[in-house]
Amino acid sequence: MALGRIETNTFNSIPFITWPDGSPCIPANLFILSLLERAGRGGNRGLSTRGSKGGSLGEYASKIGQLIRYCYYKNIDLIHLTDSTFTTFIDSLRDEKSPIYPTAKKKSEPTILAIGRLCLDFLEFVGRLNGNPEFVSKGGTIRITHETFTITSRNGRSIKKSYIHHHSLSLGGRTRSVFPITDANIKKLTDAVDILPSSRFVNMRRKIMLLLLEHTGARRGEISRIRVEDILNALNSDKPMLRLETWKQGASSERLIPIHKMILSDIIPFIDLHRRKVAKKFKKGKNDGFLFIGETTGEGLLPDTITSEVTALKIAAGIKEKISPHMFRHAFITKKFVRMIKEHEMSNSDEFRRALLDVKGFIAEVMMWTGHKSPESVERYIHLAFKEIAGYSATVTSVHLTSAMELFDRKQEQLVQRLKTDLTVEEYEAELLELKRLRDEDFEIARKLTPSS
Structure with missing residues (x-):
């Protein structure tokens, strides 16, 4: 792949993909490495690798991983997939049931569409890797078409965009199925904090977490990176501004957002009493000063933990509809x-x-x-x-x-x-x-x- 030259890249959180038996999936890992050169958000070189799941690269790996598992259990080599077996793979995604609600589908059509298009992109790469550039093409083994659509930018200019399409996929663009959380459900989640049998530290941490999710508009990863000094600096400022690390931009950056002192004052008792007591049990500097730390580890919480906390509160509150930190x-x-x-x-x-x-x-x-x-x-x-x-x-x-x-x-x-x-x-x-x-x-x-x- 390096054409006789040694190429070295330093990256954190690069996904490493294996077959279900634990052996490396070489085509998939080469595909992931090829994505290091793909433009990220805002045209930055390279896709995001931030977060516990590897950012955008991790998301891509997760999507093609479903095709890899399918081929493994069906005993099909990636290069031996056909138009009909790819169609069967897409149909298998549609047949999956939700583990929480058995009568509901596990994946929506927009989700299946996103998985399918990325898998086609991956299989195009597999074809080139095996000397068969027509493997995925208009008249190839896996038959695709190239669709185009036009969008109008805010300055009135028309921009043409294109994407690859397979007949097994629902034709159409990406749709948004996530809606804003309601005030009623926020109250239910907050009330549910006292229902769960947890320590005073965890209860207070959950309440502060919900408070910051509601009043900052921050992503879960950004919430997890808030430090104690960020809260104190905002509280001591004439015009309180909370520092947040900005994710999803392909590069390290931060921003300041206005925040009410009434919010900050609610956080101080948690810092001075509950968090300090837990932090003292562990080696100094282990948590890097993060506001949200684990009660048994002293380390900063991962973004996935924030999702788990919200899910636990949702169940305790008896909320049936979908709830997530991003809402x-x-x-x-x-x-x-x-x-x-x-x-x-x-x-x-x-x-x-x-x-x-x-x-x-x-x-x-x-x-x-x-x-x-x-x-x-x-x-x-x-x-x-x-x-x-x-x-x-x-x-x-x-x-x-x-x-x-x-x-x-x-x-x-x-x-x-x-x-x-x-x-x-x-x-x-x-x-x-x-x-x-x-x-x-x-x-x-x-x-x-x-x-x-």
């Missing part, structure tokens, strides 16, 4: 747009109804909060976004105030509930005064964001 992100972004549009409409009703205005300001603001690389990734959260350039900053400020007020109301209600169970009147009054102080600070911060006339 918090969908909800966060959607709410940002809804609040902006509502606030803008209320203060500029005449202009709002008369004109379709530029959406770049809204999108740029949300991209800054969420760490999206392209505007197109954000635009799917809105149908129409209107703004008046002169009133835009005031709109963002008003949204920040509205968010703070909603948070204050919720936390005040929680205090009332605690008064009925475990708070004395004196403790209630003291916590309410502190909550009001933090609310007023958040209000003042929002007012400072308003540009002077």
